[in-house]
Amino acid sequence: xxxxxxxxxxxxxxxxxxxxxxxxxxxxxxxxxxxxxxxxxxxxxxxxxxxxxxxxxxxxxxxxxxxxxxxxxxxxxxxxxxxxxxxxxxxxxxxxxxxxxxxxxxxxxxxxxxxxxxxxxxxxxxxxxxxxxxxxxxxxxxxxxxxxxxxxxxxxxxxxxxxxxxxxxxxxxxxxxxxxxxxxxxxxxxxxxxxxxxxxxxxxxxxxxxxxxxxxxxxxxxxxxxxxxxxxxxxxxxxxxxxxxxxxxxxxxxxxxxxxxxxxxxxxxxxxxxxxxxxxxxxxxxxxxxxxxxxxxxxxxxxxxxxxxxxxxxxxxxxxxxxxxxxxxxxxxxxxxxxxxxxxxxxxxxxxxxxxxxxxxxxxxxxxxxxxxxxxxxxxxxxxxxxxxxxxxxxxxxxxxxxxxxxxxxxxxxxxxxxxxxxxxxxxxxxxxxxxxxxxxxxxxxxxxxxxxxxxxxxxxxxxxxxxxxxxxxxxxxxxxxxxxxxxxxxxxxxxxxxxxxxxxxxxxxxxxxxxxxxxxxxxxxxxxxxxxxxxxxxxxxxxxxxxxxxxxxxxxxxxxxxxxxxxxxxxxxxxxxxxxxxxxxxxxxxxxxxxxxxxxxxxxxxxxxxxxxxxxxxxxxxxxxxxxxxxxxxxxxxxxxxxxxxxxxxxxxxxxxxxxxxxxxxxxxxxxxxxxxxxxxxxxxxxxxxxxxxxxxxxxxxxxxxxxxxxxxxxxxxxxxxxxxxxxxxxxxxxxxxxxxxxxxxxxxxxxxxxx
Numbered sequence: 001x002x003x004x005x006x007x008x009x010x011x012x013x014x015x016x017x018x019x020x021x022x023x024x025x026x027x028x029x030x031x032x033x034x035x036x037x038x039x040x041x042x043x044x045x046x047x048x049x050x051x052x053x054x055x056x057x058x059x060x061x062x063x064x065x066x067x068x069x070x071x072x073x074x075x076x077x078x079x080x081x082x083x084x085x086x087x088x089x090x091x092x093x094x095x096x097x098x099x100x101x102x103x104x105x106x107x108x109x110x111x112x113x114x115x116x117x118x119x120x121x122x123x124x125x126x127x128x129x130x131x132x133x134x135x136x137x138x139x140x141x142x143x144x145x146x147x148x149x150x151x152x153x154x155x156x157x158x159x160x161x162x163x164x165x166x167x168x169x170x171x172x173x174x175x176x177x178x179x180x181x182x183x184x185x186x187x188x189x190x191x192x193x194x195x196x197x198x199x200x201x202x203x204x205x206x207x208x209x210x211x212x213x214x215x216x217x218x219x220x221x222x223x224x225x226x227x228x229x230x231x232x233x234x235x236x237x238x239x240x241x242x243x244x245x246x247x248x249x250x251x252x253x254x255x256x257x258x259x260x261x262x263x264x265x266x267x268x269x270x271x272x273x274x275x276x277x278x279x280x281x282x283x284x285x286x287x288x289x290x291x292x293x294x295x296x297x298x299x300x301x302x303x304x305x306x307x308x309x310x311x312x313x314x315x316x317x318x319x320x321x322x323x324x325x326x327x328x329x330x331x332x333x334x335x336x337x338x339x340x341x342x343x344x345x346x347x348x349x350x351x352x353x354x355x356x357x358x359x360x361x362x363x364x365x366x367x368x369x370x371x372x373x374x375x376x377x378x379x380x381x382x383x384x385x386x387x388x389x390x391x392x393x394x395x396x397x398x399x400x401x402x403x404x405x406x407x408x409x410x411x412x413x414x415x416x417x418x419x420x421x422x423x424x425x426x427x428x429x430x431x432x433x434x435x436x437x438x439x440x441x442x443x444x445x446x447x448x449x450x451x452x453x454x455x456x457x458x459x460x461x462x463x464x465x466x467x468x469x470x471x472x473x474x475x476x477x478x479x480x481x482x483x484x485x486x487x488x489x490x491x492x493x494x495x496x497x498x499x500x501x502x503x504x505x506x507x508x509x510x511x512x513x514x515x516x517x518x519x520x521x522x523x524x525x526x527x528x529x530x531x532x533x534x535x536x537x538x539x540x541x542x543x544x545x546x547x548x549x550x551x552x553x554x555x556x557x558x559x560x561x562x563x564x565x566x567x568x569x570x571x572x573x574x575x576x577x578x579x580x581x582x583x584x585x586x587x588x589x590x591x592x593x594x595x596x597x598x599x600x601x602x603x604x605x606x607x608x609x610x611x612x613x614x615x616x617x618x619x620x621x622x623x624x625x626x627x628x629x630x631x632x633x634x635x636x637x638x639x640x641x642x643x644x645x646x647x648x649x650x651x652x653x654x655x656x657x658x659x660x661x662x663x664x665x666x667x668x669x670x671x672x673x674x675x676x677x678x679x680x681x682x683x684x685x686x687x688x689x690x691x692x693x694x695x696x697x698x699x700x701x702x703x704x705x706x707x708x709x710x711x712x713x714x715x716x717x718x719x720x721x722x723x724x725x726x727x728x729x730x731x732x733x734x735x736x737x738x739x740x741x742x743x744x745x746x747x748x749x750x751x752x753x754x755x756x757x
Contacts, residue, residue, distance in 0.1 A: 047351065048109070048354070049109065050109065050111050050351075051107065051108050054391055058391065058393070063390075065387075065388040065389055065390035065394075066389060066393050066394040066397065067394075067397060068387050068388055069387035069388060070394040070396065070401070071398075071401065072265070072384070073116050073380050073383055073387070073395075073398045074400070074401030076264065076265075076379075076383060077103070077116070077118060077401070077402060078268070078402060079271045079421070079424055080095075080118075080267065080380070080428060081099040081119050082096065082297070082300075082416070083425045083428075084119035084120065084425070086197075086421055086425075087121060087190060087193075087194075088124040088125075088128050088144075088148060089127075089128045089132075089207075090144055091301075092297055092413065093300050093301050093406070094145060094370060095119045096402055096405065096406050097304065097306065097366070097372075098118055098119045098371035098372055098373075098374040099374070099398075099402045100369070100371075100399050100403055101365060101366040101369050101371045101374070102116075102117035102366070102395075103117060103118060103395035103396070103398040103399040103402070104396060105117075105358070105361055105362045106358050106362055106392065107391075107393055107394075107396055108361075109354060109357055109358035110355075111339075111358075112342060112343060112355065113346075113348070113390065113392050113394075114339075114384050114385040114389060115335070115338055115339050115342065115381045115384075116377050116381050116384050116395065117335070117358070117362055117374050117375060117377070118380065119372070119377075120334065120375055120378075121187070121190050121425065121428065121429045121432070122186040122187075122190070122334060122465070123327070123330050123331060123334070123373050125186060125189065125465060126327055126465055127148050127372055128207055129207065129323075129464060129465065129466065130147060130148075130320065130323045131144045131148065132207055133322075133323060134147050134316075134319055134320065142313070142316055145370065146311065146313070146316070147316065147320070148372035148373070149310055149311075149367050149370060149371070149372060150317060150320060150367075151320060151323075151327055151372070151373055152363045152367050152371060152372050152374070153363065154312075155324060155363060155373055156359070156360045156361070156363025156364040157360065157364055158324070158328050159328060159356050160357060160364060161360070162332070163356030163357035163358075163359075164357060164360075167353070168336070168351075168352030168355070168356050169352070171332060171336045171352055172352075173476070173480070174333060174472070174473065175449060175476050177442050177446075177450065177452050177453040178472035178473065178476045179334075179472070180453060181434075181452060181455070181456025181460075181468070181472055182465065182469050182472050183334070183432050184432065184453075184456075184457050184460075185456055185458070185460025185461050185465065185468045186460055187432035187433045188210060188457070188460075189210045189460060189465060190425065190426075190429045191425075191426050191430065192210050192214055193206045193210075193213055194426050195217050196213070196216075196217055196220065197227070197295075197418055197419060197421075197422040198228065198232065198235065198419050199217075199224045199225070199228045199231065200224060200225030200227030200228055200295065200419060201217060201220040201223050203216075203223065204216040204220070209462060209464070210460075211461065211462055226293055226294050227294045227295055227417065227418070230274050230277065230278065230294060230419045230420050230423075231419030231423050233274075234270050234271075234419070234424070235423040235426060237266075237273075238270055238427040241262070241263060241266040241269070241270075242263050242266060245260070246259075264383055267424050267427070270420065271416060271421075274416070274420035275413075275415050278294065278296055278415045278416065278417045278420075279415040281293070281294070282294060282296060283415075295417065295418045295419065296415055296416060296417055296418065297413055297414060297416045297421075298414055299414060300413040300414065302407060303406055303407050304370075304406065305370070306369065308368065310368055312367075323466070326465075326466045326469050326470070327373065329473070330375070330465075330469065331359055331363070331373060331375045332375075334375050335355060335376035336356070338376040338378050339376060342381055345385070359376075362374055378432060379431055434453070451475075452472065452475045452479065455471055455472075456468050456469075481545070483540075484540070484545045485545040486546070487540030487549060487550065488539040489536060489539055489554075490513040490515070490536070490539065491513070491514050491515075491534060491557060492511040492513060492514065492529075492536065492537055492732075493514040493527050493528045493529065494510070494512075494526070494528075494529065494736075495510050495524060496508075496510075496527075497510050508733075511732055511733075511736070512526055514526055514528060529736065530743065531598035531599075532598050532599055532600055533601060533602045533603075533736065533739050533740060534554075534557070534558070534562075534600065534602070534604065535604045535606070535732070535736055536603065536604070536606065537605075537606035537608070537609070538550065538605070538606065538610050539609055540610075541609070541610050541611045541612050542613050543612060543614050543616075543617050544615075544616035544617055547616055551620045551627075558600060559631055561597065562599070563594055563597040563600070563632070564631055564633075565599075565631065565633025568591075569591055599632070600628070600636055601636065601637060601742070601743040602636065602638075602739035602740075603637070604640075604735045604739050605639070605640050606641045606642060606732050607643045607648065608641065608642035608732070610643075610645075610648060612647075612648070613647075613648050613651050614651075615671055618651050618652065618654075618655045619655075619671050621638075621652075621655070622656075622670060625638060637739060637742060639727045639728075639729060639735045639736075639738060640652065640727060640728050640729065641730075641731055641732040642729075642730070642732060649725075649728060652728075654671065657727070658725030659725060659727065
């Protein structure tokens with residue numbers, strides 16, 4: 001009907017002109033390079049300071065949410081920071097320094113309102129391993145805080161560079177199960193390492209491999225001290241408060257907010273109670289040697305004692321070099337994964353590059369305050385999100401609370417039992433362990449990634465966190481390469497699908513794999529393509545790592561299912577190729593079987609999933625055509641469907657594809673021959689086989705904007721693809737129809753056998 005309407009309007013035919021993209025003129029490629037440098041610089045600077053985009057719209061409603069969230073996070077941040085500093089084998093005040101700088105600096109560069117930057121358990125564990133490594137290599141040369149500060153500076157500088165260069169996409173190369181694997185292994189490592197402190201057991205290295213710590217802890221149970229009374233009681237009440245509040249929230253949903261805040265303050269509450277109990281018990285029990293019956297923090301310096309120019313030692317940086325990659329990976333991976341998670345939950349999108357800038361600035365600036373490496377914290381970010389935070393400005397209030405603690409509460413910190421801090425650590429890092437239902441989902445979705453998770457956990461537990469991360473990265477990279485180098489492809493057949501509703505009934509052809517793939521109902525009969533036609537769908541992008549596999553799959557299928565054009569019985573054995581000698585003289589059975597197969601005329605390639613090609617893959621496609629035509633002993637049409645990228649089309653045209661195969665001058669030619677040879681290019685001819693759609697294109701006076709009388713396209717229609725490359729088609733159905741039509745025109749009486757039937 002649309003065609004009739006177009007004819008009535010008297011419209012002329014629209015020819016789609018040849019318009020190949022080029023490096024010189026492509027809008028997509030050159031436009032970005034030709035932007036005004038001034039505009040580019042302005043936009044770049046604006047992205048560096050996201051706070052400029054929301055601070056001018058700040059209002060009282062946002063302020064209320066930020067105050068509540070800032071106070072809540074600040075109350076948790078103080079005890080957690082000191083606890084994590086003990087994991088890093090640093091004095092507790094260094095945790096407060098990192099917390100103060102982290103929450104204040106991040107709000108200037110943040111693209112996430114929920115993330116809270118500061119000391120975290122996994123990074124603290126890695127810092128302790130680095131300090132141990134340097135002490136073993138260079139005994140007594142540098143102190144722990146010096147080592148930690150230098151790690152923060154160089155890692156922050158590296159991450160800042162990655163962010164400024166906009167290389168944040170590198171983080172996307174590491175899958176979620178790999179991150180979850182080493183995080184789970186690290187959480188188990190930290191928990192096991194804190195149990196001796198919880199029980200007051202000493203006498204062995206709690207930074208050793210996890211299984212060693214477990215064995216030594218079990219052996220040392222008889223040496224349990226009074227610290228256990230504080231540690232175990234604190235751990236019990238931490239879980240008891242949370243479980244009670246969770247139950248009461250379900251029981252009384254109207255008071256859920258109240259129970260949430262009670263649960264949120266449980267760490268601070270338990271530390272306050274334990275500190276008061278410790279003061280009552282130990283204040284009059286100091287021995288002559290200056291020791292107390294339980295281990296307490298004792299003196300915590302008041303204020304910011306280490307503000308100044310950081311002492312960056314080049315010799316120390318050289319000694320740290322082997323440990324810097326894994327430390328950098330932990331900082332950026334943990335932060336980006338947390339930021340992206342909360343962005344998905346709360347409906348906003350983060351900028352990974354800007355988040356890396358925030359982490360980089362936080363750690364480089366933090367060295368001037370004596371801070372050690374800081375990154376995003378999962379537990380505090382979750383608490384901040386649930387508290388109703390509205391903007392990153394909530395971090396300012398959290399920083400003020402840390403500063404107040406540094407200047408006003410250090411005398412109270414003296415009596416904090418370290419067993420209580422161990423209880424806080426165990427309670428916090430337990431949430432980093434991947435839950436069994438989530439692990440089962442890994443198995444259901446991708447069994448190979450499940451094994452990556454298992455490998456990361458086991459290596460982290462039985463070796464070190466560093467080896468766990470490297471195993472995660474190596475196995476993830478190997479899986480990515482394997483998937484890219486071993487793509488799936490399917491030979492397709494046709495299924496007629498009928499749709500009926502109350503008013504209309506229509507049907508359409510759907511192309512599905514010929515072989516059962518356990519997705520299509522096996523009871524449905526898939527109709528093979530007509531004799532002489534093959535339909536193949538790539539299920540991966542077509543690049544150099546996988547083009548050889550696709551070449552072999554198509555060529556092997558052709559040799560197994562279509563007729564060989566040359567009668568090898570008539571060729572002397574001495575003239576036959578060594579790798580394909582065929583049957584011996586007089587052996588007619590193979591030839592008779594060959595004659596029963598159909599003659600191949602066309603191959604239709606579905607490129608709907610191919611986003612890119614390269615020189616090697618295009619050359620492999622040329623080789624595929626040559627091998628097939630050597631087997632059939634006559635030219636074979638290659639049709640391409642659903643090429644949506646102009647650059648893929650440009651590449652195929654450059655190799656000679658898309659033109660009428662019957663014209664010898666249009667035959668594909670090598671584009672990456674190892675041994676060069678003379679293959680002059682000629683202008684490709686125009687074919688009469690063109691698909692068309694209805695158009696309506698007129699100027700203000702009603703005159704047609706196009707004037708063409710190309711015979712293959714009816715009046716009122718336009719070519720959907722360039723008319724001089726008729727073997728490029730808009731979709732698979734049209735491509736198969738064109739291949740069938742050409743075959744019927746050339747071979748009216750075809751064999752009754754279908755290829756691959």
